[in-house]
Amino acid sequence: MSDKKPCKSPDNEVLSGESRREFLKKSTLLTAIALTPGVAVKAAEGQWDEKLAGVFEKMLLHVEVNGVKHSLMVEPRVTLLDLLREQLDLTGTKKGCDHGQCGACTVHVDGHRVNSCLTLGVMVNDKKITTIEGLAKGDQLHPMQEAFLKHDGFQCGYCTPGQIMSAVACIREGHANSEGEIREYMSGNICRCGAYPNIVNAIQEVKDGGQTV
Amino acid sequence: MKDSAINKEGLSRIDGRLKVTGAARYSAEYTPAGMVYGVLVGSTITKGSIRSIDTKAAEKAPGVLAVISHFNCPKIPGYQIASTEAGKPEPKGTYKLFYNNKILFNGQPIAVVVADTFERALFAATLVKAQYTSQAYQTSLKNNTASAFAAGENGESKRGTVAAWKTAPVKLEQEYVIPSEVHNPMELHSIIAHWDAEDKLTVWDKTQGVKDTQDGIANIFKIPKENIQVNSKFVGGAFGSALQVWPHEVAAIIAARVVKRPVKLMLGRADMFTSVGYRPHTWQKIGIGATEDGKLVGISHEAIGQTSTYEDFNEEPVSVSRSTYACPNVNTNYKLTALDIGSPTWMRGPGEATGAFALESALDELSYALNIDPIELRLKNYAETDPESGKPFSSKYLNEAYKMGADHIGWTDRSPKPASVTKDGWLIGYGMGGGMFGAYRDQATCRAVMIADGTLLLQTAVSDIGPGTGTAMVSIAAEIMDIPAGKIRFEMGDSSLPYAPSQGGSSITATVGSAVNDACKELKEKFSQLAGNTETPDYTKILKDHNLSKLEVTTASKGGDNMNKYAMYSWSVHFVKVCVHPTTGVVKVDKVVCVADSGHIVSPKTARSQIVGGAIGGIGMALMEEVIIDHRYGKLVNNNFADYHIPVNADIPQIEALFINKPDPYINPMGAKGMGEIALIGMAGAVANAVYNATGKRIRQLPITPDKLIGINQSAMVNGS
Ligand code: FES
Ligand code: FES
Numbered sequence: 001m002s003d004k005k006p007c008k009s010p011d012n013e014v015l016s017g018e019s020r021r022e023f024l025k026k027s028t029l030l031t032a033i034a035l036t037p038g039v040a041v042k043a044a045e046g047q048w049d050e051k052l053a054g055v056f057e058k059m060l061l062h063v064e065v066n067g068v069k070h071s072l073m074v075e076p077r078v079t080l081l082d083l084l085r086e087q088l089d090l091t092g093t094k095k096g097c098d099h100g101q102c103g104a105c106t107v108h109v110d111g112h113r114v115n116s117c118l119t120l121g122v123m124v125n126d127k128k129i130t131t132i133e134g135l136a137k138g139d140q141l142h143p144m145q146e147a148f149l150k151h152d153g154f155q156c157g158y159c160t161p162g163q164i165m166s167a168v169a170c171i172r173e174g175h176a177n178s179e180g181e182i183r184e185y186m187s188g189n190i191c192r193c194g195a196y197p198n199i200v201n202a203i204q205e206v207k208d209g210g211q212t213v
Numbered sequence: 214m215k216d217s218a219i220n221k222e223g224l225s226r227i228d229g230r231l232k233v234t235g236a237a238r239y240s241a242e243y244t245p246a247g248m249v250y251g252v253l254v255g256s257t258i259t260k261g262s263i264r265s266i267d268t269k270a271a272e273k274a275p276g277v278l279a280v281i282s283h284f285n286c287p288k289i290p291g292y293q294i295a296s297t298e299a300g301k302p303e304p305k306g307t308y309k310l311f312y313n314n315k316i317l318f319n320g321q322p323i324a325v326v327v328a329d330t331f332e333r334a335l336f337a338a339t340l341v342k343a344q345y346t347s348q349a350y351q352t353s354l355k356n357n358t359a360s361a362f363a364a365g366e367n368g369e370s371k372r373g374t375v376a377a378w379k380t381a382p383v384k385l386e387q388e389y390v391i392p393s394e395v396h397n398p399m400e401l402h403s404i405i406a407h408w409d410a411e412d413k414l415t416v417w418d419k420t421q422g423v424k425d426t427q428d429g430i431a432n433i434f435k436i437p438k439e440n441i442q443v444n445s446k447f448v449g450g451a452f453g454s455a456l457q458v459w460p461h462e463v464a465a466i467i468a469a470r471v472v473k474r475p476v477k478l479m480l481g482r483a484d485m486f487t488s489v490g491y492r493p494h495t496w497q498k499i500g501i502g503a504t505e506d507g508k509l510v511g512i513s514h515e516a517i518g519q520t521s522t523y524e525d526f527n528e529e530p531v532s533v534s535r536s537t538y539a540c541p542n543v544n545t546n547y548k549l550t551a552l553d554i555g556s557p558t559w560m561r562g563p564g565e566a567t568g569a570f571a572l573e574s575a576l577d578e579l580s581y582a583l584n585i586d587p588i589e590l591r592l593k594n595y596a597e598t599d600p601e602s603g604k605p606f607s608s609k610y611l612n613e614a615y616k617m618g619a620d621h622i623g624w625t626d627r628s629p630k631p632a633s634v635t636k637d638g639w640l641i642g643y644g645m646g647g648g649m650f651g652a653y654r655d656q657a658t659c660r661a662v663m664i665a666d667g668t669l670l671l672q673t674a675v676s677d678i679g680p681g682t683g684t685a686m687v688s689i690a691a692e693i694m695d696i697p698a699g700k701i702r703f704e705m706g707d708s709s710l711p712y713a714p715s716q717g718g719s720s721i722t723a724t725v726g727s728a729v730n731d732a733c734k735e736l737k738e739k740f741s742q743l744a745g746n747t748e749t750p751d752y753t754k755i756l757k758d759h760n761l762s763k764l765e766v767t768t769a770s771k772g773g774d775n776m777n778k779y780a781m782y783s784w785s786v787h788f789v790k791v792c793v794h795p796t797t798g799v800v801k802v803d804k805v806v807c808v809a810d811s812g813h814i815v816s817p818k819t820a821r822s823q824i825v826g827g828a829i830g831g832i833g834m835a836l837m838e839e840v841i842i843d844h845r846y847g848k849l850v851n852n853n854f855a856d857y858h859i860p861v862n863a864d865i866p867q868i869e870a871l872f873i874n875k876p877d878p879y880i881n882p883m884g885a886k887g888m889g890e891i892a893l894i895g896m897a898g899a900v901a902n903a904v905y906n907a908t909g910k911r912i913r914q915l916p917i918t919p920d921k922l923i924g925i926n927q928s929a930m931v932n933g934s
Contacts, residue, residue, distance in 0.1 A: 102399065149226070149229045155679035155819075155826055157232030190861060194830060
């Protein structure tokens with residue numbers, strides 16, 4: 001199917017529309033082991049139980065990222081952040097702490113900003129994700145990206161994708177009505193390079209420009 | 214033809230589009246085929262030795278490829294050389310990973326687990342269990358100052374009479390303390406290591422200098438440096454934390470060798486507090502004395518900084534007292550205390566930032582004792598020549614900077630009487646503080662290639678940790694070649710390119726900028742010769758006329774004799790207005806003006822951001838940053854962003870960054886001096902001085918957290934001092 005993008009990890013089967021149960025039923029190896037205790041013991045000795053667990057422990061996830069639909073088998077412990085970065089090669093979303101303390105990993109889930117490091121991949125089943133890579137329309141940058149360029153709203157650029165995703169949401173939420181309000185509602189996004197005043201100026205310009213974000 | 218944007222506003226970042234679209238790839242964001250993941254296991258004790266490590270459960274866990282510790286680590290050739298004759302202690306030096314069973318600090322990496330996914334490696338790392346023999350340890354600087362030893366050869370210095378300040382009519386002596394602070398760039402330190410062959414290595418690494426990293430790895434693994442390819446195209450901040458090869462880099466390189474696959478290793482945020490250095494906790498004492506009319510008689514400046522037991526880290530915080538002001542008698546003394554903690558390292562404004570907090574606070578205290586305005590006091594002791602060497606300055610316009618900053622902050626609104634101004638229930642205060650840092654020009658080489666389509670390609674191995682090096686270099690080249698910036702491609706962050714030093718010590722614009730300048734001039738000259746005239750050449754036409762696909766030069770450039778003839782420094786002065794809440798002690802920074810005297814500004818737009826960023830780093834240092842160690846366990850307790858506070862957007866007002874923008878005639882062809890360090894140096898003192906002006910309470914121990922100001926309500930209201 002044209003809208004399916006195979007993921008890179010060899011451990012992740014790309015399935016189309018199957019339930020997890022159906023997937024498991026189809027695995028003849030699993031069925032055979034389940035029916036044959038001797039084999040199961042052998043498998044356990046050869047650490048096959050762990051390998052099997054590895055398969056059992058994966059869940060089917062349907063998710064749309066930047067307009068592309070994906071169906072993947074993922075371990076429930078995989079965060080949305082690592083799913084994006086390590087499995088879908090969308091490295092624009094950054095890891096700054098992995099603990100919900102810095103905002104570098106901010107993405108939009110169904111239009112709302114979330115810390116993707118605090119979100120498990122399996123929690124976004126059937127949801128639409130937008131990452132920094134999905135913000136521009138082809139070559140045409142999103143007004144917030146343009147404003148960050150114009151106001152030099154960054155130095156190293158590592159916090160920038162998170163700042164921009166947060167900034168867009170900040171305006172959409174109606175939390176960009178004054179400089180003070182912007183500062184407050186952008187305080188979940190740390191910038192160690194200290195681009196804050198420029199970030200505020202960029203957001204104010206977009207807000208005052210009245211473009212749809 | 215000229216890009217008019219360059220001269221007025223300055224260029225927008227040449228790599229900005231890549232950064233705002235998420236297309237810029239940092240070190241952990243490459244995917245060589247077959248890549249697997251490494252996760253470190255840290256020591257849970259602070260000092261002692263490892264008796265055993267049980268790795269069975271981890272090795273059995275799904276996806277695990279290897280668990281490597283000192284028990285099974287392949288010999289690292291560079292480590293063996295250092296071992297000396299039997300019986301003698303090993304010479305001090307950088308920490309050696311998986312070298313023996315000794316534990317030297319809490320969190321020290323004792324093993325690396327490699328697995329096929331990050332999650333599997335992370336989980337398996339929790340299954341590694343070590344048995345230790347613990348020893349008594351010392352992690353408190355305060356309790357161990359008695360064991361301090363002289364810091365290197367320059368530990369002690371004197372000019373004029375020792376302790377002359379004591380004879381002055383107006384004098385004071387105070388202690389100033391800064392806690393350890395951690396760089397904490399937003400990008401976690403990370404590396405992908407891949408052995409292309411037995412003695413050939415490629416790394417994608419977070420580093421401030423690809424050439425130094427190449428040298429460092431070559432020294433540790435004893436392979437020819439030409440066989441090591443270091444890539445560092447984008448660096449997500451560093452501030453000094455990526456100036457050396459750290460243990461996690463060695464771990465990934467070893468792991469890749471063992472599993473014979475590329476290994477990615479990204480530190481967690483908690484590791485960033487223990488594994489890649491920090492600004493050392495330092496105690497200082499300043500004695501300062503002046504005549505009644507404010508002429509300095511003498512300064513005595515002592516410091517004791519912490520270091521690790523295995524390495525002496527020396528950053529000379531006391532040097533500021535020798536060079537900042539004209540003062541006939543200055544004696545300094547700098548010592549180190551070795552603690553059972555990881556080594557500190559250079560952090561933005563190393564040494565000077567620590568020293569300037571003490572010196573600028575002491576100057577401020579003296580100004581109140583003398584009843585002289587703090588700016589006037591500095592002007593009365595203005596150094597016209599370098600007090601330390603006696604040499605003339607290559608350029609110094611600091612007096613103009615004082616005036617410019619004072620005008621912009623509204624210094625006339627400052628009351629000389631502390632705790633005397635309130636507005637809307639907040640105490641208002643103004644403070645200022647200055648910084649200085651040596652301006653250096655190192656050596657670098659640039660290749661400049663003019664291609665037939667009119668594109669100018671510039672290549673040099675520098676890294677950019679954020680200030681916008683490429684943008685500054687393109688600005689320089691556009692000016693000389695007289696072509697639009699859009700026609701210039703700047704390539705860097707790759708060890709196969711011509712030599713450039715590490716990005717540190719505020720020297721890159723002066724150094725690499727000079728190489729770009731020289732290469733462009735040479736290339737232009739070559740075109741002029743071809744064309745037979747000296748007017749601005751039409752590059753594409755000349756190439757076509759001579760049937761050439763390109764014309765190139767590779768130019769090495771370094772500073773000349775001027776560096777010996779003149780004392781070269783950049784200066785900054787920071788002005789701060791604060792509001793302090795009298796009941797809660799909360800400090801709000803309300804307004805900031807920074808003025809930099811750093812020569813000609815080649816890239817104004819990025820330069821402003823650099824100053825603003827440094828000022829914000831200084832506000833963090835002043836008001837919130839502090840490593841807290843629980844000395845009962847020798848363990849760092851606030852190793853995350855919830856507990857180690859750095860400024861967020863709500864903490865920061867608009868910041869005015871101003872430049873004197875007068876070229877230094879001697880340092881380099883552009884007349885540009887550095888500004889990365891001076892952006893931060895002096896800021897902490899400025900904030901502390903503003904807090905004193907607002908509250909009448911002098912905080913000499915950073916950070917100035919509300920608990921230290923609680924109670925000002927009464928004192929401020931009752932006696933106003
Ligand atoms: S990485 Fe998610 S908040 Fe820091
Ligand atoms: S731009 Fe470097 S952390 Fe924000």
